[in-house]
Amino acid sequence: MTTTATSPAPGAEILLDLVDRMIGAADLDSYARTACAGIRELIPALSVSYNELNPPAGRAFALIDPDPGPGWFRRYQPPFEAYMMDNPLVRHALSTGDTRVLGWGDDGLGTVHGTTLDREFYQPNGIRSQLAVVLPAPPGVLVAFGVNRGEEGFDPADRRIFALLRPHLVHAYRAVQLRADSAMLGSTLGAHGWAVVLVDDDGRVTTSSPGAVPCAARYGLDVADGTLLPDGPLAAVRAVLAGYDPATPATRSAPLPVTGPAGTLEAVVVPSAVGPHVVLLRPRPDGPQRLAAVGLTPRQCQVAVELAAGATGEQIARQLGIAPATVRKHLEAVFARLGVRHRAAAVARLRSLLDGTPSR
Structure with missing residues (x-):
């Protein structure tokens, strides 16, 4: 019996491509925009939004596909921030941490219909049904994707697609967030x-x-x-x-x-x-202080640390961006302060000072 290879269904190809692009996103902004556009391609909708909500502070941030433009945000962000807790999905996620794909009316959650948020936000934008999935976030903060449609609602196939996508959204979010945090961490800590x-x-x-x-x-x-x-x-x-x-x-x-x-x-x-x-x-932060205590200047301390680590005169010059002749002068001063004549004795003395161990 022979078998023939089959290519993935078009929807599967879109999903696999979306996962690759989300994980490879350079930052959270790119991740959110990529995810919203991809979700909307898999689940046709009026809009798909990436939301970061902080109800105690009354603040909300969103990226929306298609982008409604700055005028829309000026008009609709204030009422959303003021009444976001009218949305039963927001209340449920914050109180339970439930990460399932849920929509208005599921599991007795109720709907937003008839609330102030509905009158001032959802109705004017034609949104009558919503599915949402929640991502990991600190307590009291909600990070979620929302898919918005009109009266037609969502069928089981839409829910299965969103549920299938959910772990990939979470994994990519963590990966991109980690890269962004690590880059910031490395930059900040490197300066210290x-x-x-x-x-x-x-x-x-x-x-x-x-x-x-x-x-x-x-x-x-x-x-x-x-x-x-x-x-x-x-x-x-x-x-x-x-x-x-x-x-x-x-x-x-x-x-x-x-x-x-x-x-x-x-x-x-x-x-x-x-x-x-x-x-x-x-x-160790106290090592250079001990070098200064024996009378070395800040520049001589830098030279001494490199010398203790085994660097040659040329390597010290490159590392500190100074001339080799200047390094030689600093080394002469370091040797004199330490009371030694040879490089090996200087290295031994410097390492004992940097490590806080007695000289031998």
Whole structure:
């Protein structure tokens, strides 16, 4: 018996393409716009909206396909913000956390018909039926997609499509949100000397911020993408991850000393219930203070830290953006302050100062 390959149904092709485009979105705005347009292609509707609602603060944000334009938002956003709790789907989701695909009238939820929100928002826009699906969000905040139609409502096929799409919407939302948060985190923390590493449950690096790899490498540690954190220097990091209970709220760990072949870093672990976990690395903050205490200037401290990490004079010059001749002058001053004559003695003395250990 022979079989012939069949291509996916047109709807399946649209769904698979939509999933790929959502996961690959550069930011949450692109994700929301891509998702709304794709949902509307799979479930024809008057409109599809991505909504972020904060009822206690009386604020609402929405992206809508098709885009109704700024004039529409000026006209209709105020009444929606004022009366959003008239929508039974909003009330139900906030009070129960229910993530099923639900519509007006389902499970005895009632409808919005006859409310102030209906008169001032839904009726003027011809919306008489709605399906919604909720995404993960902090308590008190609602993030959801809504599909809007007129009197014709939704049939079981529409509901099955939306239910099939729901886990993909959630997964893509988390992935894009994580990328956006990580980029912001890396940028902010990098300005304060932190390097950011994301690791999975097994302790394998999934993503490193631009400064993480060279920062760790100067201490003899490898945190490149795909690397399994070693048991030795980073055993404390792996112990935090192994002891984390995903059912409990995540809290950052106390600073952990991470001693590599060329010195000691400080690590802070921020576990995540959905992963990946965040590991923050930076040179121990008290080390440079001890260098300053022996009389080194701020620039000499920078040179000394690079020297302790094993950098050559040329590497120090490139790292700090100064001339090799200037590095040599700084090194002479560092040697004099430390009371040593040779590079090996200087490195040993500097590492003991940076690590807070007695000199030998």
